[in-house]
Amino acid sequence: MENTSQWIGIDVSKATLDVYIRPIGKALKVANTESGIVDLVEQLLSYDLNIIVIEATGGLETELIIQLQAALLPVALINPRQGRDFAKATGKLAKTDAIDAQILAHFGEAMKPQILAIESESARQLSELISRRRQLVEMQTAEKNRSARARGKALLDVEEHIKHLDERLEKLNQEIEQLTQNNQQWIDKANLLKTTPGIGKVISTTLVSDLPELGQLTSKQISRLVGVAPINHDSGQHKGKRMINGGRAHVRATLYMGALVAIRHNPIIKAFYDRLVERGKPKKLAITACVHKMLVILNAMVRESKPWSAAQDNLQTT
Structure with a gap:
């Protein structure tokens, strides 16, 4: 057992895991396989x-996170x-897997990122199904756009693929619904969220699955976790535009679609939007x-276990 606390950085690639242990400076490399991960965890x-x-690497890190x-x-x-x-920022311009592992370990010590919440197996399955549904919707949209330009046999093939x-989407929706119905806590949270004008089944299920911290x-x-907290860009006399960045992009995109609906049908959000536009906000x-x-x-609704109403705007949200 080492006597001092350690910070670990793991750079994930398809074939290997590069590991760096700070501050002792120990480096490891293991295969990104089930047996390699088991050995690393030990x-x-x-x-x-x-x-x-x-770092998030498009799913290559999933098994590693599960085992850790x-x-x-x-x-x-x-x-x-x-x-x-x-x-x-720290002057490390070179990039290799081993160097990246060192940087991640240093990042952990300096920035103290939030520890990832542990997901149950059913929650992980729900998240994966929702992610797959999102991919199919994107493919469906692309094919529908192609159908407007396709002709003859190409059009028939596109239409067959859309069908x-x-x-597949119908089957996935059924599987998502079935998985959700097996967890009463998810049902209660999803039903609570759906009392909000603009939040339907897909958005509520996505929030339950991909934003358990809600x-x-x-x-x-x-707000920082999702990436909707405005970031200042000021320097001296200059006042730059406040922008959003980082966070969980897919959750943010889902909420964006909900906001578009809410602007038309949710009195609180509609009034808020109208005020901003009247003041000249793009x-x-x-x-x-x-x-x-x-x-x-x-976030306040879930914390207080209260459904949406006009009074929600006055909830304590800090």
Whole structure:
């Protein structure tokens, strides 16, 4: 057992896992396979760990995170952009898998990222099904766009593929519904969220699955987590535009669609949007502000276990 606390960085690739243990400077490399991960977890259990930092890599990191969390090891999953920005800020311009692991370990010590919540197997399955549904919808949209330009046999093939995607989506929706109905806590939270004008089955299920922290964090924390907290860009006399960045892009995109509906049918969000536009706020920025406001209120709703109503605007949201 090491005597001092350790920060671990793991760079994930398809074939290997590069590991760096800070501050002792120990480097490891194991195969990104079930047996390789089991061996790595056994080694890491001998250390007094503060946190293990991993970058999101399109799913290549999933099995690693599952095994680390099963061993009750603290894991943080960060956006790759955060890692690269930190590397540039610390003067590390070279890029290899081993160097990236060092940077992630340093990031963990310096930035203290939030530890990833442990998901149950059913929650993980729900998240994967929702992610797959999102992929199919994107494919469906692309094929429908192609059908407007296709002719002859090509058009027949596109239409056949759209039909197949329709069938797959219907089956996926049934599987998502069945999985959700097997968990009373999910049902209660989804039903609570659906009392909000603009939040339907797909959005509520996505929030239940991909934003389990909803209702457990402050308004500022949940906004930063999703990536809808406005970031200042000021320097001296210059006052730059406030922008959003980072966070869980798919959750943000889902809430954006909900905000578009809410602007038409939700009195609180509609009034808020109208006020912003009247003050000269560009419509796209006004919609983004509505996404932020909706998220803050939804967070308060779940925390207080109260359905949406006009009174929700007055809930304590800090």
